[in-house]
Amino acid sequence: MNAPAMPFAADALDRAIVVATQGGLPLVARPYHAIGEQIGVSGEAVMARLKRMLETGAIRRIGAVPNHYALGYSANGMSVWDVADEHVGRLGRVIGELPFVTHCYERLRHPPQWPYNLFAMVHARTRGEVEDKVGHIAAILGDAARAHAVLYSTRILKKTGLRLTKLE
Amino acid sequence: MDSVDRAIVNALQQGFPVSERPFRDAGALLGLGEEDLIARIGKLLDDGVLTRFGPLYQAERLGGAYALAAMRVPQADFDRVAEAVNAHPEVAHNYERDHEFNMWFVLATETHDGIARAAAQIERTTGLSVYLMPKREEFFVGLNLAATA
Numbered sequence: 001m002n003a004p005a006m007p008f009a010a011d012a013l014d015r016a017i018v019v020a021t022q023g024g025l026p027l028v029a030r031p032y033h034a035i036g037e038q039i040g041v042s043g044e045a046v047m048a049r050l051k052r053m054l055e056t057g058a059i060r061r062i063g064a065v066p067n068h069y070a071l072g073y074s075a076n077g078m079s080v081w082d083v084a085d086e087h088v089g090r091l092g093r094v095i096g097e098l099p100f101v102t103h104c105y106e107r108l109r110h111p112p113q114w115p116y117n118l119f120a121m122v123h124a125r126t127r128g129e130v131e132d133k134v135g136h137i138a139a140i141l142g143d144a145a146r147a148h149a150v151l152y153s154t155r156i157l158k159k160t161g162l163r164l165t166k167l168e
Numbered sequence: 169m170d171s172v173d174r175a176i177v178n179a180l181q182q183g184f185p186v187s188e189r190p191f192r193d194a195g196a197l198l199g200l201g202e203e204d205l206i207a208r209i210g211k212l213l214d215d216g217v218l219t220r221f222g223p224l225y226q227a228e229r230l231g232g233a234y235a236l237a238a239m240r241v242p243q244a245d246f247d248r249v250a251e252a253v254n255a256h257p258e259v260a261h262n263y264e265r266d267h268e269f270n271m272w273f274v275l276a277t278e279t280h281d282g283i284a285r286a287a288a289q290i291e292r293t294t295g296l297s298v299y300l301m302p303k304r305e306e307f308f309v310g311l312n313l314a315a316t317a
Contacts, residue, residue, distance in 0.1 A: 027210050047186045053225075058226055060225070060226055061183050064221050066181065066218055078272075105305065108302055110299050113240075152266050160260060
């Protein structure tokens, strides 16, 4: 977990900042002041709210999101595992700590079409590299994994991030 | 993309300052001037090397909700369904994957109820089932990809 679980209640100003920045930061020398001008508050007020949202985990981080294809990580394998519910918490933490796993979650399953409840995302440059890493996960899970699959992404169909459409 | 661009991509995945002149401050650590850094980030976005530059919000903490969803889309219908799904503003991103469950997208909505509503709307507009797979527990999120030559 990188985000601390602190209570946070977004007010109208926070939400105005979210709406103004969800498409990205303005590429100008004083971007926080530019946002403030747009929504009618000072740049200092914008910065104070952004800092608070970072502290509370409402913002994971401010920064760049690369297109992994453009960086050569063309093999993006979503490994999914059917792990007994009583073991998934313990094993999920172990798998999440592997250096090559970039996201790891327990998710709702839909048997029989979708029996998998543990998701571990593996990014690599080739499918062979992904398969090696999936083999490593399989060895750790052992008999606790009743079945697994690896889903490779073949196309980005949309990538816009969070969109809030209205203000309270 | 040259070595300076790679250094920018790597450094700015770690974070970006909240300060009066953040491009000047971030540029100083990279040995780049403010205007140069701004111009290079703009070009990386235009070229599609970066998909976003700014705050990455966690919808749940803003009173919103996120859920991963998947669909089994017949190959012949794939492009039509992708267009219909992407037209919903609640769809934050959408990937094609090589599996019977071949369309995977994230729904981001203002409220918890919004997830089920958006899924039902997508089912109506596409005529296909949406399988919601909300997370029950998060073990790790630390996506950070090195740009190397």
